[in-house]
């Protein structure tokens with residue numbers, strides 16, 4: 039390679055490295071290395087971490103949580119297990135599942151089973167349900183939580199990238215739901231189905247287009263089945279979380295941490311959600327206390343969605359003195 043081209047290629051690599059370094063350092067300075075960053079208004083909205091429902095609420099109940107080995111699925115499993123459920127967690131990485139299952143079982147005293155399953159593969163899903171039937175019988179609670187996602191400009195997406203995300207999120211949820219739904223119907227047993235989507239399933243969002251499309255499909259699936267399968271004793275509900283720090287989500291959606299501050303600044307409650315908070319909500323929706331709830335779409339985002347939606351919400355940054363001036367200007371228009 040000629041010297042000038044070599045030099046410019048080294049400079050380009052250095053520029054990329056420098057970009058990431060500056061983003062990471064600014065993140066470290068703003069948020070500390072691990073801290074949950076909050077605006078001061080977050081003081082009004084402290085998260086509660088303990089289980090909300092009475093203990094024993096899930097005694098003698100079986101719960102399947104897909105993606106239950108990590109992040110939000112793990113938190114939901116811990117809460118259901120603490121409340122008395124026998125849980126089954128299913129995903130691709132058996133070692134991760136087994137570690138989580140042992141940790142939760144040893145804390146709650148209730149058995150957590152780990153079953154390997156790639157939800158993209160309908161045959162694997164069917165075998166997984168065979169295994170579940172043998173271990174615990176058909177579940178009373180099904181939480182479709184497994185997902186795949188990454189930020190990417192749509193013009194950079196390959197067909198396989200599109201297929202991978204939509205297969206995990208939409209087809210995976212459909213395969214699990216249909217396989218269990220059919221077997222439960224055959225056995226005349228009702229169940230609570232819950233899908234975890236997100237707030238942009240409703241609005242759409244650039245840079246996560248396969249995920250947005252698939253999550254919207256999941257919502258259509260669950261609303262449709264809520265109408266069709268009530269007669270078999272099934273309830274279908276949806277939780278749309280806003281941002282909650284997990285390694286899986288944040289490493290793929292904000293790998294440098296550069297966007298977190300802006301995101302928190304636009305959340306009216308001034309902070310991220312916590313895994314324990316969504317676990318309490320999922321437990322309530324899946325419990326018999328919510329037996330009249332079906333077809334519901336519950337937004338759980340600290341107010342982020344409405345904050346993003348209103349065109350005048352940025353006026354929050356106008357100071358009282360500036361308001362005096364603005365008001366005077368507006369009042370002057372009277373009669374014009």
Ligand SMILES: CC/C=C\C/C=C\CC/C=C/C=C/C(=O)SCCNC(=O)CCNC(=O)[C@H](O)C(C)(C)COP(=O)(O)OP(=O)(O)OC[C@H]1O[C@@H](n2cnc3c(N)ncnc32)[C@H](O)[C@@H]1OP(=O)(O)O
Pocket residue numbers: 185186187188189190194195196197198199200202203236237249279280281282286287288290291292297298301
């Ligand atoms: C400040 C903002 C921060 C946070 C915001 C928070 C909240 C807002 C709302 C959030 C919603 C969150 C929704 C979520 O779903 S988060 C869940 C995230 N968790 C996971 O994704 C876990 C599982 N993920 C994975 O296993 C992988 O990431 C993957 C890619 C989904 C699947 O792995 P698999 O091994 O099956 O696939 P690959 O063979 O690696 O890839 C398949 C295909 O995709 C292409 N690909 C992969 N990564 C990228 C990328 N980053 N950009 C572009 N393309 C990518 C890959 O190249 C393959 O395509 P081909 O090359 O074969 O064409």
Ligand SMILES: NC(=O)C1=CN([C@@H]2O[C@H](COP(=O)(O)OP(=O)(O)OC[C@H]3O[C@@H](n4cnc5c(N)ncnc54)[C@H](OP(=O)(O)O)[C@@H]3O)[C@@H](O)[C@H]2O)C=CC1
Pocket residue numbers: 104105106107108109110111128129130131132134155156157158182183184185186206210234235236237278279280281282283284285286287288
């Ligand atoms: N954290 C957040 O801010 C938000 C999260 N959500 C949603 O919450 C849910 C949980 O996300 P979160 O906990 O943050 O992220 P994680 O990455 O921790 O969870 C995703 C889980 O899905 C599993 N999974 C991925 N692909 C497959 C597959 N093909 N078959 C079976 N399981 C699979 C993973 O396990 P494995 O790798 O072993 O397969 C993993 O346990 C997702 O539905 C996500 O869309 C929505 C809004 C915000």
